[in-house]
Amino acid sequence: xxxxxxxxxxxxxxxxxxxxxxxxxxxxxxxxxxxxxxxxxxxxxxxxxxxxxxxxxxxxxxxxxxxxxxxxxxxxxxxxxxxxxxxxxxxxxxxxxxxxxxxxxxxxxxxxxxxxxxxxxxxxxxxxxxxxxxxxxxxxxxxxxxxxxxxxxxxxxxxxxxxxxxxxxxxxxxxxxxxxxxxxxxxxxxxxxxxxxxxxxxxxxxxxxxxxxxxxxxxxxxxxxxxxxxxxxxxxxxxxxxxxxxxxxxxxxxxxxxxxxxxxxxxxxxxxxxxxxxxxxxxxxxxxxxxxxxxxxxxxxxxxxxxxxxxxxxxxxxxxxxxxxxxxxxxxxxxxxxxxxxxxxxxxxxxxxxxxxxxxxxxxxxxxxxxxxxxxxxxxxxxxxxxxxxxxxxxxxxxxxxx
Ligand code: PMP
Ligand code: GLU
Numbered sequence: 001x002x003x004x005x006x007x008x009x010x011x012x013x014x015x016x017x018x019x020x021x022x023x024x025x026x027x028x029x030x031x032x033x034x035x036x037x038x039x040x041x042x043x044x045x046x047x048x049x050x051x052x053x054x055x056x057x058x059x060x061x062x063x064x065x066x067x068x069x070x071x072x073x074x075x076x077x078x079x080x081x082x083x084x085x086x087x088x089x090x091x092x093x094x095x096x097x098x099x100x101x102x103x104x105x106x107x108x109x110x111x112x113x114x115x116x117x118x119x120x121x122x123x124x125x126x127x128x129x130x131x132x133x134x135x136x137x138x139x140x141x142x143x144x145x146x147x148x149x150x151x152x153x154x155x156x157x158x159x160x161x162x163x164x165x166x167x168x169x170x171x172x173x174x175x176x177x178x179x180x181x182x183x184x185x186x187x188x189x190x191x192x193x194x195x196x197x198x199x200x201x202x203x204x205x206x207x208x209x210x211x212x213x214x215x216x217x218x219x220x221x222x223x224x225x226x227x228x229x230x231x232x233x234x235x236x237x238x239x240x241x242x243x244x245x246x247x248x249x250x251x252x253x254x255x256x257x258x259x260x261x262x263x264x265x266x267x268x269x270x271x272x273x274x275x276x277x278x279x280x281x282x283x284x285x286x287x288x289x290x291x292x293x294x295x296x297x298x299x300x301x302x303x304x305x306x307x308x309x310x311x312x313x314x315x316x317x318x319x320x321x322x323x324x325x326x327x328x329x330x331x332x333x334x335x336x337x338x339x340x341x342x343x344x345x346x347x348x349x350x351x352x353x354x355x356x357x358x359x360x361x362x363x364x365x366x367x368x369x370x371x372x373x374x375x376x377x378x379x380x381x382x383x384x385x386x387x388x389x390x391x392x393x394x395x396x397x398x399x400x401x402x403x
Contacts, residue, residue, distance in 0.1 A: 182323020
């Protein structure tokens, strides 16, 4: 065994690697080794990037767009982001208020590097996407989870805001539709957030990456529509990973107050320089071309979601809130905690998810990774055949538990 001469930074030691990516890697490795694994772990559209977008990426290379670009991204792409925000939402932004980054995840990372001082607190409604707390911690901040209630369909209870806010609160995360619950925040909840944010000068970080995947009627409620005065203290995070099945191209973007974007650009200039150049051109085509693709994907998700939720709800002891958006189901398996298989007791979501992988060959992500241990997450960005087979295996695995 190699000796570890160099110690690691506390900053890094306090955070785990991304659990979604870790489970996905494990599932893929097992599959490559010949195991019959059904992979419901990572949240990645099971669609190829649209052809016209791929062509734009190839053309960019052929046209010689292979050098560095401006730190916040090519001007045309930032203008295209402004155009989408205006056309889709009626919000006015200028290119100085936009940063393009190496995926949405990197945009979030830049935000917290730019705004947090040690000890600053960030409110994070839980269940949350796995990377929110570590990104806050890596910037020296303190994540403060606010538990959301399954019985309220994971909407934010306004009273919980006051009980978690302190004079160190600097920012709050909003993610609607949510990963992992699929919940959409109500206007009532958003109004309560807006009131507190205006009163206390919080930054709102609204992660809108699933905005094109909603199953509700009517418009998706948004903090900037509920309270337009919040524009100077809101950063919108979005990207093409989910909407155009472009996870591997690594293009995300932020829109927000110019002075914060400028500070984020400083962070980006000292780290990645700029997002991948040909990928920026591909994203430009995605944002300026036909917007039908996200709708096509959504049409495919609808029957899968319906089937998955209905099947899960039919299992005794399991509850599952119907996701209003995104492509995840987040069933509560806690009624099965305490039961055993071959003498081994299952007491939490990690053990439950391991059990599904070991005995049912079904890969999922434990709720603990999202701050909610009663649940397990399954992505339904996979075929109906896989979902049907997976459901059979999950049911059999649960039925085999004793005690
Ligand atoms: N926010 C949420 C809620 C997500 O699920 C993801 C998925 N990876 C991201 C942000 C970032 O996406 P990406 O870095 O792939 O653009
Ligand atoms: N957002 C996706 C997920 O939650 C992709 C993996 C990741 O970036 O964490 O599965």
